[in-house]
Amino acid sequence: MSAPVLAGRGLTKDYGALRVLDGVDFEVGPAAAVGIVGPNGAGKTTLLGILAGSVTPSAGRVFIDGDDVTGLRTELRCRRGVGRAFQVPRPFGGMTVLENVLVGAAYGAGLSRSRLYARCVEVLELCGLVDVANRRAESLGLMHRKRLELARSLATGPRVLLLDEIGGGLTDAEAEDLVITVKQLIALGIGVVWIEHIVHILLKVVDRLVCMDAGRVIADGVPAEVLRNAVVIDAYLGRGAT
Numbered sequence: 259m260s261a262p263v264l265a266g267r268g269l270t271k272d273y274g275a276l277r278v279l280d281g282v283d284f285e286v287g288p289a290a291a292v293g294i295v296g297p298n299g300a301g302k303t304t305l306l307g308i309l310a311g312s313v314t315p316s317a318g319r320v321f322i323d324g325d326d327v328t329g330l331r332t333e334l335r336c337r338r339g340v341g342r343a344f345q346v347p348r349p350f351g352g353m354t355v356l357e358n359v360l361v362g363a364a365y366g367a368g369l370s371r372s373r374l375y376a377r378c379v380e381v382l383e384l385c386g387l388v389d390v391a392n393r394r395a396e397s398l399g400l401m402h403r404k405r406l407e408l409a410r411s412l413a414t415g416p417r418v419l420l421l422d423e424i425g426g427g428l429t430d431a432e433a434e435d436l437v438i439t440v441k442q443l444i445a446l447g448i449g450v451v452w453i454e455h456i457v458h459i460l461l462k463v464v465d466r467l468v469c470m471d472a473g474r475v476i477a478d479g480v481p482a483e484v485l486r487n488a489v490v491i492d493a494y495l496g497r498g499a500t
């Protein structure tokens with residue numbers, strides 16, 4: 259396996275007396291495709307937040323390329339190759355799709371003016387947004403807003419992309435299309451960590467599946483084996499997820 263781009267060791271998060279993440283180890287390398295599943299409140303989003311730098315861990319360390327970045331702000335982690343897309347898209351509403359992508363490329367990736375345009379076109383093509391490039395972000399339907407969320411993080415030039423339920427609310431056909439796009443990103447060498455409740459969609463992309471429950475990793479491995487694991491069935495699948 260290649261050296262991890264992004265890793266966390268002993269990640270723990272307490273909110274007062276409530277421990278929501280409990281000594282989690284996690285790592286992801288280039289072109290890896292890792293899915294994270296688990297019941298509501300398992301700590302999945304908290305783990306992503308700590309890796310991205312938006313949540314400060316109570317204990318544990320985060321590393322990028324082996325360097326300790328635990329104290330590094332989100333935007334500086336982004337410059338070092340960690341991108342994130344949110345469940346609820348957060349575009350700049352007053353701007354067009356192209357302008358939103360430009361912001362990611364200019365500030366997140368720190369590209370020079372001469373490379374900006376080429377980067378934006380590449381990202382719009384990859385994310386299927388060329389036809390709506392000049393539309394204002396707030397006028398987009400859900401699928402295009404989800405795609406724009408992906409494009410904005412892609413524009414920052416990530417080596418690892420953290421995706422938090424970006425399939426939520428899409429139709430099956432739209433989610434299948436999103437799968438094709440995410441697979442293209444992985445083929446380009448980007449490592450993807452994808453939290454998703456729509457397990458059958460996730461399984462079309464990931465080659466490793468992590469299941470969390472009550473702040474801990476309860477299974478981590480080949481998806482088919484994780485899904486057969488009795489502890490996973492009891493904690494998650496038995497509760498009706500598919």
Ligand SMILES: Nc1ncnc2c1ncn2[C@@H]1O[C@H](COP(=O)(O)OP(=O)(O)OP(=O)(O)O)[C@@H](O)[C@H]1O
Binds near residue numbers: 278298301302303
């Ligand atoms: N800022 C906060 N203050 C207090 N508790 C919080 C805070 N953020 C998250 N939590 C709690 O931490 C626990 C884990 O939340 P988290 O969002 O990481 O879970 P999750 O596995 O992503 O859940 P879901 O699948 O519902 O998104 C939950 O019990 C949640 O209520």
